[in-house]
Amino acid sequence: MTGAPRRKKYLGAVDLGGSKILSVIAEGDGRRVGEDRRSTSAEEGPELVLERVVDSLETALANAGLQQGDLAAVGICSPGPCDIEAGVICSAPNLPGWRDVPICRYVEERLDVVTRLENDANAAAVGEHVYGAGRGCRHLIYFTVSTGIGGGFIIDERLYRGATGVAGELGHMTIDPRGPVCGCGNQGCLEALASGTAIAARGEELVAQGGSALLAELAQEQGKLTAATVAQAAGQGDMACRGIIRRAGYYLGIGFASYVNIFNPQIIIIGGGLVKVGDLLLAPARAEMEARAMPEALEAVQMKLAELGDYAGAMGMVALLREGMAA
Ligand SMILES: [Zn+2]
Known part of the structure; x- marks a missing residue:
């Protein structure tokens, strides 16, 4: 990439997550020319993580054969509530000690480039809309199902943020008023x-009820019990574990049906780590959505898997920066 023309302006995007930082350098059309991945090491606190974000962007630039002056703008997405106007991360559940961190100002001062902030799930919805499974579609809902459940709405081709930027908290629709906290x-x-x-x-x-010897054994071997452990036991035929995953799919489908009725989307895009579980989770979700949603809304909607993997958030920032520059 050493021959890249210096006049050209590139876009920098950072997905700042609780466990990793992914930086991407892209051209205006979305072509990625450089990237960097590193661990967030969030336990070290905001100052060191901010430093790492800048280092990661500089490394991604260097990997593309570019320099600081080649960047037209930087976009950062991060979990949890943020004040996108002020460029401040208000709090982040996976980033301990982060309260009202002015991340945009920090990056602007260090790299001398205008910097924008967005919630990561909203950014991922934009990424899938512009570059992924939702290309060419006007109305979509993006769900990310992993440790938590989040997402975003694209309505009439635009990200819907709501009155205070909180819109898209798809995981917090009440499904069972007496359910778990x-x-x-x-x-x-x-x-x-x-x-x-x-x-x-x-x-x-x-496991506490003695309901699955296999799950107990796997958890013991791995030293922890995660959704992946339950999925593994389910994959090995454990009926109780299969039941747990099917039940989660059933609840997902109840949520999907409500969102389909309210928003009448063309596509529901499903991303996030749990999608790897496949049909054991997604088939009951689809069946429940079909059983509950209104036929007129159901007719219009397709369920699709996300296409961008962990690039969705960063690519969404590239799209938002491009849109901002065109405006
Ligand atoms: Zn909740």
């Missing part, structure tokens, strides 16, 4: 019933 404090949210954390919790209960 959710991380948000409410009872029976979709996330408390169908996320990776929920599946792991049902797995723990199963």
Whole structure:
């Protein structure tokens, strides 16, 4: 890439997650020319992580044969509530000690380039809309199902942020008013019933009741019990574990049906780590959505798997920066 013309302006995007930082350098059309991945090491606190974000961007630039002056803008997405106008991460559940961190100002001062911030799930919805499974579609809902459940809405080709930027908290629709307590404090949210954390919790209960010798054994071997452990036992034919995953799919489908009725999307895109479980989770989700949604809304909607993997958030920032420059 050493021959890249210096006049050209590139876009930098960072997906700042609780466990890893992914930086991408892209051209305006979305072609990626450089990237860098590293561990967030969030336990070291905001100052060192901010430093690491800048280092990661500089490394991605160097990998593309570019320099600081080649960047037209930087976009950062991160979990949890953020003030996108002020460029401040208000708090982040996976980033301990992060409270009102002015990340955009920090990056702007260090790299001398205008920097924008967005919630990571919203950014991923934009990424899938512009470069992934939702290309060419006007109305879509993006779900990410992993440790938690999040997502975003694209309505009339635009990201819907709501009054204070919180829109798209898809995991916090109440499904069962007497259900388990959710991380948000409410009872029976979709996330408390169908996320990776929920599946792991049902797995723990199963083991405590002596309901699955296989799951107990796998958890012992691995030193922990996660949704992946339950999925592994399910894959080996454990009926109780298969039941836990099917039950999570059933709740997902109840959520999908409500969102389909409310928003009448063309596509529901499903991403996140739990999608790897496949049909054991997704078939009951689809069946439940079909059983509950209104026929007129159901007719219009397709369920699709996300296409961008862990690039979705960063590519969404590339798209948002491009849109901002065109405006
Ligand atoms: Zn909740």
